[in-house]
Amino acid sequence: MTGMQKKTTQRESIRQVLCQATRPLSPQEILEKARRHAPSTGLATVYRAVKELQGESWIRAVELPGEPARYELASKPHHHHFYCRGCGKVFDLEGCPRNLARMVPKGFRMEEHEITIRGLCPNCSG
Ligand SMILES: [Zn+2]
Numbered sequence: 001m002t003g004m005q006k007k008t009t010q011r012e013s014i015r016q017v018l019c020q021a022t023r024p025l026s027p028q029e030i031l032e033k034a035r036r037h038a039p040s041t042g043l044a045t046v047y048r049a050v051k052e053l054q055g056e057s058w059i060r061a062v063e064l065p066g067e068p069a070r071y072e073l074a075s076k077p078h079h080h081h082f083y084c085r086g087c088g089k090v091f092d093l094e095g096c097p098r099n100l101a102r103m104v105p106k107g108f109r110m111e112e113h114e115i116t117i118r119g120l121c122p123n124c125s126g
């Protein structure tokens with residue numbers, strides 16, 4: 001395999017990992033999953049691929065204060081997240097509170113919002 005082919009395979013496996021993910025993944029989590037298909041993948045390759053895929057607006061970052069960003073497909077419909085402080089995993093939540101706009105005082109215009117609920121996932125609360 002040439003170096004170029006190897007890089008393509010690694011990038012493709014990173015792409016696949018993100019496609020198949022059921023929750024936002026950190027670069028470290030992407031690395032662990034990508035290595036199952038392309039064992040020589042390194043963290044630098046993951047960071048590079050993530051940057052490229054984000055530049056192409058194919059994935060977006062889920063930002064959490066004091067945490068490395070997690071990444072998810074940009075095509076996902078609007079949703080929110082649950083952060084487990086036990087295992088550090090981030091999970092998708094469905095739906096959105098309807099009355100958020102009512103919290104915004106008169107004269108202010110809401111443009112976007114993020115909601116992260118923190119707590120323990122079933123694995124960690126048991
Ligand atoms: Zn957990």
Ligand SMILES: [Zn+2]
Pocket residue numbers: 078079080095096097113115
């Ligand atoms: Zn919402």
